[in-house]
Amino acid sequence: MSDTHAQSVAYVRETAIPPAPAPVNAAGPVKWMRDNLFATWANALLTVAALYVLYLILASTLPWIFGGLWTTSSLAECREILQGKSAACFSVLSERWNQLLFGFKYPSELYWRPGIAFVLLFIAFAPVLFFDLPRKLLILTALYPFVAYWLIWGGSILIPIMALAGFVGGYVVYSKLVTRNFAAGFFGGIAAAAVIWIIGDYIVGALASDTPWLTPVPSRDLGGFMLNLMLGVTCVSLSIPLGIALALGRQSSMPLIKWICVVFIEFIRGVPLITLLFVASVMLAYFFPPEATVDLFLRVVIMITMFSSAYIAEVIRGGLAALPKGQYEAGDSLGLDYAQSMRLIILPQALKISIPGIVNIAVGLFKDTTLVSVISMFDLVGMIRGPILASTDWNGVYWELLGFAALLFFVVCYGISQYSQWLERRLATDHR
C-alpha cells in the first residue's frame, strides 16, 4: 500500500497528522469570553457596565460585612471601636439572637422545646418531600403536629393524646366503613372523632394535673422567626386539603355547591391579606360565642388558611382543567363512583401538575406571614421594628437586622423553590 504511488509522486504521507490544538481565540476561556462577554461592541460595553455595577456593590458591602463586630454590647460601643469607620455591628444579632428566633416573651429556659420541634420538623417532612424514603416514616409525619403542639405550648400531655386518639378513632371507623360507601365512611369517621374528642375533653378536665411535665406557654408569648415558621407550616398544611375541596366544589355540577365555592374563592382573592388580618384582630372575635376566648394566634391561623386555600384552589383547578377529558371518562367507564375516581385517577394526576403552583403559593404565603407584624404580633419583622430597634442599646442598627431577616427568608424561600424544581424534574413522566 505504502508504495502504490511511489513512481508517480515524490512523497506520500504515511501517518495522519496529529490533531493540532485549536487556536487560542477559538477555544477555551478566550473563546468563551469572546462569545459570552464581548461578542459585539454593545455587548462589551454592557459587560463593562455590569462589572462596574458589581464592583460598586461589592466594594461597598464586603468591607462592611467583613469588618463587622460581633461581641460588643451596644451600638454606642460599636461606634467607639470603629472610630467612624464604616463596618457592620453584628453584635446585635449575637446579643438578641434568641429574641430574633423565639420572640421576647418565650421563657428562655424553655428554648430547647421549640428547638427540638424545629429539628423534628425536618424528620416529619422528609418522607413527604422525598418519595424514596420508606413509606412507613409517614407515621412520624402524622404524629408530628401533636408532638410539636405539646413541645411548643406545653401543658398536659393528655390534650394532644386525646386529639390524636380522635383522629385515630375516626380513621379506623372510616377505613371500616369506606369499603361499603364513601359517604358512610366519611361521615362515620367524623362522628367517631367528635365522640372521642367530647369524651376526651372530660377526661382531660378530670385527670390533668396542676403541674404538667412541660410548663404551659400561652400563644401570645410566641414570637420571632419561630412564629413565621409556625404560621407558614400550619397554614400551608391546613390549606392544601381545604384548597382541594374548594377546587372540586368549583368544578361540581351542583349549582349551589359551585356558587358557594366561587363566591368564597373570588372574595378572598379580591381582598388583600392585611384586611383579612384586620378581620382576625378586630372583627373575628364578634363572630365567636360570647363566652369563648379564641386567642389571636388561632384567629390569624384561620384567616391565613382561608386566604391561602383560595389561591391553592385556583392552582388545583388549573391542574384539574389541564387533564384530558378522557381521564374522567375512563374513571366513569370503569364503574368507579365520584369519590373513587377522584381519589384514584383524577387527583393524583391533577396534583402532580399543580405542584409548582402550590409551591409558589406556599413560598408567597411564607413571605406574607411577615404581615402579622402589622397587627402587632411580634414575628421576626415585628421583633426588629418593635422591641429591638426601640431599645436604647440598639437604636439605629438597621442594616444588620433587616439584612439578617432578608437572609433568613431568602434561604428558606430559595430552598423551597429549588426543591420544587427538583421535584418537577423527578415527576416528569412524559417522554420528551
Next chain:
Amino acid sequence: MSTLTDPPTGSFRLSMLLNDTRYRSMTLQVIAAIVLATLLFYLYSNLAANLRAAGLNISFDFLGSSAGYDINQTLIEYDSQSSNLRAAVVGILNTLLVAVLACVTATVFGVIAGVLRLSNNWLVRKLMAAYVEIFRNIPVLIWIIIIFTIMTAVLPGARAYLGDDPERDMLGGVIALTNRGIYVPSPFFTSGFGGGEGSGLNWLIVLAVLAGSFFATRFITHSADAKQEATGVRPKTGLLNLAVWFVPLVVLALVLGLSWDLPDPLANRFNLRGGLQIGAPLIALWFALSIYTGAFIAENVRAGIQAVSKGQTEAASALGIRPRRVMSLVVLPQALRVIIPPLISQYLNITKNSSLAIAVGYADITATLGGITLNQTGRAIECVLLLMLFYLVISLVISAVMNVYNSSMKLKER
C-alpha cells in the same frame, strides 16, 4: 328481550334520595343549603349577642363626622375638620396613585430585566437572574422597610440644603433629596384660566391637548398603513409624529405661561419651601413595590418570549427580515399574548400589596379608613367591611378591564 334501561317502576323509597343519581345531587344541595344557613345564622346570632353585650350597633354615621386627624400627603383638599368619608376618599386616591405609579415602573423594570435575562451576555444574564431571585424570595414588607429606612436614615435632613451656603447642593439645582421626601419643581400656569395656581381647568386643557395628539398620531399611523397597503411604499412618519406630540404642548405652555415653582432654600430657616414634595413613605412604597413586582414580571416576560417557538424567528429570518424587526414584528406580538394574563394578576397584586402602606405610614385607604378612623371611632366591623368592599371593587374592575384588553389581543381564529 326487554330493554335494561327502563327506569325502575317501584314506589319511591327514602333511600333513593342518596342512592339514586336522579335525586342525589338535589339531596346534597339541600343539605349544603341547610348547613350554610345554620352556619350563617350561628355567626349572625353570635354577632348580635356580642354587639348587644358591648352596647354597640352597626351604623355608618361615623363617616359623616369630623375625622380629627391630619394627612400629610393628599391629592384633594383635606384638613382635620373634614369628615371620615373624605379621609377615606383621600386614602382611596392615594392607593390608586401609588398603585398606578408602581404598575408603570414595575412593568418597565420587569420588561428590561426579563429581556436582559435572555441576553447573549453571560454576566448580564447572571446579574439579572440574581436580581430576580433575590427580590422574589424576600418578603415585600422587608423591602418596603429597607427602602423607607434608606430614605429616612441615609438621606440628610432638609436643613442641609438651607441657607446661602448649604452643606449639600440640590441635584441640578432644583431637586432636593431629604429624609422627609424628595422636593421637585412643580409646574404652574401664570396666565391661564383662573390665573392662580390652583386652577384645575388649565390641567384639563393640557390633558385634552395630549389626548388630541394621541388620536392624531393614531390617524397618521393608520393613513400610513393604508398608503403602504395601496402603493407598497410607507411614507416617513417619525418627524411628523414627533411634531404632533410636541408642537401643541410648546404652544400651550407659551400661551398659558408655564412656570416652575422651585424648592427655595432661602425662604425659611427650618424647612424647604415651594416645589412639590413627594413624601418618603410614598417613594418607599412605590419603589419597593416596583422592584419586587418587577422581578415577578421579569419572569413572566422571559417565559413569554421563550414560549414563541424558534420556528417563528427562523421563518422571519428566512423572509429576510432584520433581527431587530424580527423581535418587534414577529416575536413580541406573539409573546405579548402569553405575557398579558400573568401581568394582569401582577397588577392586581400591586394594588393589594399597596395596603402595606400602613407599615411606613403612607395614608392609603388601609391606613386612613382601616387604621386611624377604625381606632378613633371603634367601628371595627363597618370599617373593615368598607375596606374589603373597596379592594373587591378595584380587583373586579382591573380584571374586567384587562380581560377586555386581553380578548382584543387574542389570536383571531376562524
